[in-house]
Amino acid sequence: MTxxxxxxxxxxxxxxxxxKLFAEEGCDVWDADAAxxxxxxxxxxxxxxxxxxxxxxxxxxxxxxxxxxxxLKSDPNLLKEIERIVHPLVAQDRAECLExxxxxxxxxxxxxxxxxxxxxxxxxxxxxxxxxxxxxxRVLERGTMTEDQLDTILANQMPDEEKRARADxxxxxxxxxxxxxxxxxxxxxxRASLNHA
Numbered sequence: 152m153t154x155x156x157x158x159x160x161x162x163x164x165x166x167x168x169x170x171k172l173f174a175e176e177g178c179d180v181w182d183a184d185a186a187x188x189x190x191x192x193x194x195x196x197x198x199x200x201x202x203x204x205x206x207x208x209x210x211x212x213x214x215x216x217x218x219x220x221x222x223l224k225s226d227p228n229l230l231k232e233i234e235r236i237v238h239p240l241v242a243q244d245r246a247e248c249l250e251x252x253x254x255x256x257x258x259x260x261x262x263x264x265x266x267x268x269x270x271x272x273x274x275x276x277x278x279x280x281x282x283x284x285x286x287x288x289r290v291l292e293r294g295t296m297t298e299d300q301l302d303t304i305l306a307n308q309m310p311d312e313e314k315r316a317r318a319d320x321x322x323x324x325x326x327x328x329x330x331x332x333x334x335x336x337x338x339x340x341x342r343a344s345l346n347h348a
Contacts, residue, residue: 153179153249154256154341155272159264160279161308162301163290165324169279170260172334179254183261186244190237191216200236205229238267256341265317266309277337278318280311281325 156178160166170180190197191214202209208218223229249257261269270276281289290301315321320337324330 153252153254154345155249155274156256156258156341157264157270157273157276158258158260158279159262159276159314159318161286161311161314162304163286164279164281164311165289165322165330166260166262166279168327169277169322169324169330169334170258172331173256173258173338175331176334176338177254178256178258178338179248179252180258180260181245181248183241183245183259183263186241187237189244190214190240196240196243197237201233204232204236255345256338265314270317275319275341276317277320277322278311278314279322279324279330280315281323283311285325 156173158166158170158173160169167182170182174180187197189195192198193212195213198209198212198214201214205219205222208214208222210218219233223233245259259269259273261267264270264273264276287298287301290296291298296304320333322330322333322337
């Protein structure tokens with residue numbers, strides 16, 4: 152039986168890096184964002200249903216995220232329609248990963264873990280966190296958004312302190328070494344409990 156470990160954290164908190172650290176410890180990692188990319192790419196399962204809903208969102212046989220953003224700006228109500236198509240496909244992708252994994256621990260990297268209620272189907276949950284100033288610096292360093300855009304995203308996400316309060320484990324990602332030590336400790340604890348089950 153594979154232990155399902157839900158991983159979440161706000162933008163710039165070090166979630167992707169933490170997921171890689173779990174992979175280094177022999178855990179399988181499923182990434183919700185990567186699943187959406189697969190579904191949106193040429194031949195992906197979301198392309199045809201979205202073509203029926205929003206033909207203008209399709210470009211070269213794939214879903215264009217840029218076109219989706221533009222369409223959502225003009226009609227925010229479309230988001231619910233898109234989610235009704237995409238969320239079940241993402242859940243199916245996740246179920247297939249869990250069905251085929253050979254690992255004792257599968258880390259499920261889900262940005263909206265608590266918001267979507269996905270935490271209820273996990274054996275345990277982790278929230279990655281870091282001080283707000285480090286978070287802001289990391290995101291702004293990427294050069295893909297302004298401080299105002301970041302503030303808008305943060306205002307729409309569940310607050311970090313609430314995620315930390317709901318999680319079974321919290322990993323502080325201030326340095327790579329510190330994050331790695333915490334990951335190794337969590338993996339050891341889970342493996343010990345699996346061996347005694």
